[in-house]
Amino acid sequence: MSTGSKILIAVLAVGAVGLLLVAVLAVGGFFFFMNAARHETALAQQTQMRAEMQARAAVIERAAAAEKAQAEKVQAEDAGASESPAAPAAVAQATSPSGAQDTRPLAERRKEAIAKAAAFLIKEQAADGSWGQGNVGITALCADALIAAGRTLKEEPVRRAIEFILKAQKDDGGIYDDVGLKNYSTSISLMVLVEADAKAYAEPIKKATDYLKTSQWDENESIDRTNPWYGGAGYGKHERPDLSNTQYFVEAMHRAGVPKDDPLWAKVVVFVSRTQDRSESNDGVIVGTDGGGLVYTPHKGGESMAGTVDLPNGRKGLKAYGSMTYAGFKSFIYANLGGDDPRVRAALDWIRRHWTFEENPELGQQGLFYYYQTAAKALKAWSDLSGEKTVMDARRRSHDWRTELSEAVLKRQKADGSWGNDADRWYEGYPPVPTSYAITALAQCE
Numbered sequence: 001m002s003t004g005s006k007i008l009i010a011v012l013a014v015g016a017v018g019l020l021l022v023a024v025l026a027v028g029g030f031f032f033f034m035n036a037a038r039h040e041t042a043l044a045q046q047t048q049m050r051a052e053m054q055a056r057a058a059v060i061e062r063a064a065a066a067e068k069a070q071a072e073k074v075q076a077e078d079a080g081a082s083e084s085p086a087a088p089a090a091v092a093q094a095t096s097p098s099g100a101q102d103t104r105p106l107a108e109r110r111k112e113a114i115a116k117a118a119a120f121l122i123k124e125q126a127a128d129g130s131w132g133q134g135n136v137g138i139t140a141l142c143a144d145a146l147i148a149a150g151r152t153l154k155e156e157p158v159r160r161a162i163e164f165i166l167k168a169q170k171d172d173g174g175i176y177d178d179v180g181l182k183n184y185s186t187s188i189s190l191m192v193l194v195e196a197d198a199k200a201y202a203e204p205i206k207k208a209t210d211y212l213k214t215s216q217w218d219e220n221e222s223i224d225r226t227n228p229w230y231g232g233a234g235y236g237k238h239e240r241p242d243l244s245n246t247q248y249f250v251e252a253m254h255r256a257g258v259p260k261d262d263p264l265w266a267k268v269v270v271f272v273s274r275t276q277d278r279s280e281s282n283d284g285v286i287v288g289t290d291g292g293g294l295v296y297t298p299h300k301g302g303e304s305m306a307g308t309v310d311l312p313n314g315r316k317g318l319k320a321y322g323s324m325t326y327a328g329f330k331s332f333i334y335a336n337l338g339g340d341d342p343r344v345r346a347a348l349d350w351i352r353r354h355w356t357f358e359e360n361p362e363l364g365q366q367g368l369f370y371y372y373q374t375a376a377k378a379l380k381a382w383s384d385l386s387g388e389k390t391v392m393d394a395r396r397r398s399h400d401w402r403t404e405l406s407e408a409v410l411k412r413q414k415a416d417g418s419w420g421n422d423a424d425r426w427y428e429g430y431p432p433v434p435t436s437y438a439i440t441a442l443a444q445c446e
Contacts, residue, residue: 103254115367116417118149129160145436173211231267247327292346293320322361330378357408365423369434376444
């Protein structure tokens with residue numbers, strides 16, 4: 001073999017070795033980068049898991065902080081109470097015009113307060129028998145309060161109010177002036193007629209009852225049970241339903257004596273269940289913290305006047321609040337659910353965790369007097385159902401709700417017999433409205 005051939009073979013051999021080394025390096029690089037990619041993915045997954053755990057921990061921490069703050073508040077109240085056996089009553093008791101503490105029996109003070117409030121309403125009544133510049137709904141609210149205060153058809157203010165209400169009844173049976181408030185006005189007006197004299201007003205009562213039945217969202221409006229509106233009632237026939245209007249509708253049907261086997265009650269339960277922050281029974285229509293409280297409406301994923309709360313998964317959940325939780329609690333009971341029904345128990349548990357009459361839980365002073373009258377009716381319904389005269393809160397403290405609610409309302413009454421709310425929302429800045437709510441609440445405590 002010539003020298004040139006040997007050199008050529010050597011060159012080729014070196015080249016082959018070089019190619020082999022390049023291949024080895026390429027394969028090694030491939031596995032290196034694959035491992036690096038997997039490592040980065042694992043790190044990203046770990047980071048995401050840590051973030052989710054931190055978010056969940058933050059939610060739990062906030063909840064714990066809130067619970068701790070409430071517990072400290074309760075402990076402070078306990079400490080104040082321990083100074084004197086009469087301390088709890090002294091904190092809430094009304095005072096006389098001179099500023100001195102009113103030590104008369106609660107029943108006596110409550111009776112006097114109701115009488116003064118009724119006198120205030122009569123003073124504010126227009127010549128045509130109305131309140132609120134001829135607003136049928138407000139007129140019915142005030143008339144219902146007068147009857148709750150013990151006033152009767154024998155007295156001119158009640159007669160004039162009912163005459164005004166009856167003049168507003170339409171051929172379709174509804175009682176309203178504003179078409180946007182048909183159900184609201186009719187529901188409260190129906191309650192007034194029933195309480196004033198169910199026998200004397202049998203015909204308008206039947207017409208109003210039939211009208212309200214047709215206003216409930218169901219198959220007659222071409223929707224079925226899968227629709228979030230199903231079973232609810234809104235302001236008017238074509239308005240989306242909400243729990244506030246539904247609770248008035250439910251109470252009107254209850255007072256009118258609609259039989260327990262009427263289909264409307266089962267439909268009510270469907271709607272109210274979907275406003276409850278309880279995933280086991282709300283069909284996933286709303287999302288919250290599974291706390292058992294209730295919100296305003298399930299429409300379009302739900303709405304709460306209290307806003308939202310951040311959930312561990314990064315989504316927003318609806319925040320339940322006091323007045324709607326009591327409204328739903330009462331509606332469940334009126335719709336014939338038993339005291340051991342899990343939906344009733346969940347609402348009651350929420351109430352126990354948020355026990356107070358110093359504010360509308362999660363809304364502060366907004367809608368405070370609406371809260372009072374709704375809570376009073378709901379707790380009265382619960383006491384009638386369960387036979388329990390007190391409520392045990394989440395910290396195992398027993399509450400005489402009639403006494404505590406009465407004291408909270410009485411201490412807010414003004415010298416002229418009225419009540420008002422500086423947090424002017426939902427007509428509570430117009431004194432006849434919160435005054436009517438307050439009378440109704442106190443009457444439930446008797």
